[in-house]
Amino acid sequence: MAKPHPTRNTETTSRTAPGGPPPPAAPPERTAPGRAAPDQAALPEAPPAEAPTPGTPRTETTQTVQDPPAGTPPTDTPEGAAVSDSEQTLFGGPLRYDLGFAQHEDAFLQLNLRAMLARLPYLLRLTGNLAWEADRRALQAVTAAELGRGAVQAVGLVAVNKVLAHLLSGGSTADRLAQASGALAVAGGAAVVGALLRALATAATGQLEPKVERVATERYLWHTARVELAAIEDDEFHKLLDSAQYGAGSARRMVRYCQSVLGAMLSLVAAAGVLAVLHPLLLPLLVAMTLPRSWAALSLARRRYLSFQVWVQHQRAGQLLSRLLISTDAAPEIRVHGIGPYLLHHYRAMSEAQEAEQRRLARLAARTGLVAAGWTGLATAATYATLGGLLWTGAMALSVGGTAVLAIRTGSASLDNLVLQINYLHEESLFVGDLHRLIEEAKLRAVPEGGAALPENPAAITFEDVVFTYRGKDNKRALDGVSLTVPAGKIVALVGENGSGKTTLVKLLSGLYQPDAGRILWDGVDAATADRAELVSRVAVVGQDFYRWPFTAAVNVSIGRPDAPVSQDRLDAAAHYAGADDLIASLPRGWSTLLARAYKGGHQLSGGEWQRLGLARAHYRAGRLLIVDEPTSALDAKAEQRLFEQIRALADAGQTVILITHRLGSVRAADLIHVLDHGKVIESGTFDALISPTTPGPGAFRTLYTLQAAQYAPPSPGTPGRAPTETADAPARP
Numbered sequence: 001m002a003k004p005h006p007t008r009n010t011e012t013t014s015r016t017a018p019g020g021p022p023p024p025a026a027p028p029e030r031t032a033p034g035r036a037a038p039d040q041a042a043l044p045e046a047p048p049a050e051a052p053t054p055g056t057p058r059t060e061t062t063q064t065v066q067d068p069p070a071g072t073p074p075t076d077t078p079e080g081a082a083v084s085d086s087e088q089t090l091f092g093g094p095l096r097y098d099l100g101f102a103q104h105e106d107a108f109l110q111l112n113l114r115a116m117l118a119r120l121p122y123l124l125r126l127t128g129n130l131a132w133e134a135d136r137r138a139l140q141a142v143t144a145a146e147l148g149r150g151a152v153q154a155v156g157l158v159a160v161n162k163v164l165a166h167l168l169s170g171g172s173t174a175d176r177l178a179q180a181s182g183a184l185a186v187a188g189g190a191a192v193v194g195a196l197l198r199a200l201a202t203a204a205t206g207q208l209e210p211k212v213e214r215v216a217t218e219r220y221l222w223h224t225a226r227v228e229l230a231a232i233e234d235d236e237f238h239k240l241l242d243s244a245q246y247g248a249g250s251a252r253r254m255v256r257y258c259q260s261v262l263g264a265m266l267s268l269v270a271a272a273g274v275l276a277v278l279h280p281l282l283l284p285l286l287v288a289m290t291l292p293r294s295w296a297a298l299s300l301a302r303r304r305y306l307s308f309q310v311w312v313q314h315q316r317a318g319q320l321l322s323r324l325l326i327s328t329d330a331a332p333e334i335r336v337h338g339i340g341p342y343l344l345h346h347y348r349a350m351s352e353a354q355e356a357e358q359r360r361l362a363r364l365a366a367r368t369g370l371v372a373a374g375w376t377g378l379a380t381a382a383t384y385a386t387l388g389g390l391l392w393t394g395a396m397a398l399s400v401g402g403t404a405v406l407a408i409r410t411g412s413a414s415l416d417n418l419v420l421q422i423n424y425l426h427e428e429s430l431f432v433g434d435l436h437r438l439i440e441e442a443k444l445r446a447v448p449e450g451g452a453a454l455p456e457n458p459a460a461i462t463f464e465d466v467v468f469t470y471r472g473k474d475n476k477r478a479l480d481g482v483s484l485t486v487p488a489g490k491i492v493a494l495v496g497e498n499g500s501g502k503t504t505l506v507k508l509l510s511g512l513y514q515p516d517a518g519r520i521l522w523d524g525v526d527a528a529t530a531d532r533a534e535l536v537s538r539v540a541v542v543g544q545d546f547y548r549w550p551f552t553a554a555v556n557v558s559i560g561r562p563d564a565p566v567s568q569d570r571l572d573a574a575a576h577y578a579g580a581d582d583l584i585a586s587l588p589r590g591w592s593t594l595l596a597r598a599y600k601g602g603h604q605l606s607g608g609e610w611q612r613l614g615l616a617r618a619h620y621r622a623g624r625l626l627i628v629d630e631p632t633s634a635l636d637a638k639a640e641q642r643l644f645e646q647i648r649a650l651a652d653a654g655q656t657v658i659l660i661t662h663r664l665g666s667v668r669a670a671d672l673i674h675v676l677d678h679g680k681v682i683e684s685g686t687f688d689a690l691i692s693p694t695t696p697g698p699g700a701f702r703t704l705y706t707l708q709a710a711q712y713a714p715p716s717p718g719t720p721g722r723a724p725t726e727t728a729d730a731p732a733r734p
């Protein structure tokens with residue numbers, strides 16, 4: 001989760017502490033300090049732009065099929081910035097967020113001084129809690145060292161006052177020096193102790209920071225991993241994920257800022273205390289000197305954060321483009337189709353849009369800085385004029401004046417520093433705030449724990465009028481009142497055209513989504529009220545999009561039951577079941593072969609070989625309900641036939657199998673077939689019943705089957721393309 005941290009805009013601040021919030025626009029890799037961006041390092045020098053420079057009229061040669069039609073007017077984002085061609089072409093529209101939706105804006109964007117000071121105790125507590133959890137001893141050391149430094153500073157200032165008083169009093173120089181020597185020794189001792197305490201605080205903070213980042217990252221990942229699939233697919237939740245990922249780094253930096261705030265606060269108290277004793281008028285003047293710079297820092301922080309929130313999705317899209325250019329998966333197609341320059345052009349265009357935003361912020365920063373500098377100059381002049389007036393009129397002794405100058409310098413530096421550090425702290429806290437919001441949201445959208453127990457051996461799973469619509473889609477129902485039964489210990493096939501709802505149905509069955517209406521019953525128990533952990537432990541799925549883990553072959557199979565110790569016997573049995581034993585034996589390091597080509601010793605499998613490993617994983621999981629979604633799409637004919645024999649054997653042994661396939665000949669082995677169309681079950685029955693012309697119903701299965709069978713029927717001499725009769729023997733593998 002550690003993110004290479006971009007430099008803060010140098011025009012806005014002059015701090016030397018590492019890090020700061022991410023830049024509003026540029027992808028982190030590109031702006032990471034002192035590091036070549038991976039994309040830039042990996043790519044050759046960009047060729048002269050083959051695609052048009054943004055803003056120049058397109059020529060015919062550069063118009064591609066994916067580009068918007070000529071004359072498409074540039075759309076405006078909610079923020080008013082024009083949508084670039086790249087956003088429009090690649091992503092279909094603006095990637096900027098409208099902050100109008102942010103209900104938290106009020107709470108999080110009040111960056112005025114009062115609001116910030118009011119939030120300070122909360123921020124300190126927040127960081128303190130994280131730090132306490134991460135390493136309480138280091139936290140105690142930092143706090144003690146900072147408190148000590150504050151005390152030592154006050155002692156130092158008082159000692160300096162005494163030294164000056166002695167030096168400016170009457171008597172011989174030797175006498176005055178002798179009188180001042182005691183106080184001088186105290187001032188020197190205070191400086192030494194202060195330096196030691198500073199070193200202690202620095203060491204302890206350095207120890208604390210990475211731990212705090214780790215703890216915050218773990219919280220982020222833990223809560224994210226537990227949310228419902230629907231939340232992960234929700235773009236609003238994803239936006240939160242995007243911005244919250246910076247929260248851990250911000251939490252880390254908050255530790256340092258907290259330390260700095262504490263230090264600055266204590267040294268300010270010391271300086272202000274001395275000043276108040278010297279002359280009360282000096283105190284408000286000190287504040288007046290600091291106000292303009294505080295105002296500037298606050299308004300810039302607010303702008304940066306707002307800009308970040310608006311551009312966060314754009315930034316992710318830019319990173320996506322750079323990752324695609326170096327991705328192993330996309331590499332063959334990028335080369336074969338010459339896609340590199342096309343992607344690079346869009347990467348550049350999107351980066352330029354982000355740079356324009358950076359320029360805008362920098363211009364604003366420069367303007368604000370100038371105004372602030374003017375006011376600070378006036379306030380400083382007023383302060384020293386007042387001091388001069390006090391000395392001139394004799395209202396202040398010369399020795400006191402000297403200490404006052406020292407205290408003003410120390411105090412204004414401390415106050416400046418304090419406001420700046422609070423500002424940084426606050427700015428980082430906005431991102432930590434995002435992390436907290438994510439955690440709160442993730443808790444609300446987490447997979448519920450506990451629930452009703454499922455029957456040990458349910459006789460059937462029944463869908464009762466189940467309705468489901470994917471969020472954010474066109475509100476078209478993916479399942480539209482599905483009622484069907486899956487009897488235990490049988491092979492149930494789901495067939496239907498693309499997009500008819502088969503995969504959605506099994507995702508609901510395996511607890512990945514919840515029905516919007518209707519019920520899924522395991523005998524009498526509604527799955528919606530059941531213990532989800534128990535439900536998923538009963539199910540093993542080989543989906544179309546099963547994941548190819550970039551780990552060893554053994555992990556790719558045993559990850560089917562990640563909570564159980566790995567068993568070699570079960571691994572071998574799973575490989576045998578999936579027909580992958582020869583494959584494993586042929587791998588350079590057997591089960592220990594790494595299946596990720598971009599790594600040292602990594603090995604690449606073919607699509608069919610991966611599919612066998614996917615099947616082995618499902619077998620290793622040993623769920624009582626086995627769902628196989630297009631299990632044979634990448635298998636050769638022999639492997640396919642073997643797999644269906646295995647599935648039959650499993651069902652004969654009492655395992656329930658749900659089979660989704662477009663190869664209708666394969667569903668002969670099924671005990672029951674449900675045909676779906678546009679999210680509805682339109683036919684159910686055995687293969688023989690559905691294929692028979694005498695069976696009442698729409699005959700959808702028969703029509704589909706006949707169509708497929710025709711492709712395999714040998715043409716009769718002289719009658720090319722003869723369709724088989726409906727009673728003809730079905731081919732083994734349509």
Ligand SMILES: Nc1ncnc2c1ncn2[C@@H]1O[C@H](COP(=O)(O)OP(=O)(O)OP(=O)(O)O)[C@@H](O)[C@H]1O
Pocket residue numbers: 233470471473478496497498499500501502503504505
């Ligand atoms: N994650 C998703 N988000 C939004 N819509 C989805 C999602 N998954 C599927 N859909 C939509 O739901 C409908 C049903 O899709 P589903 O994947 O269940 O069909 P299918 O019958 O399995 O199709 P195929 O045979 O092509 O695998 C389709 O219109 C699809 O576009």
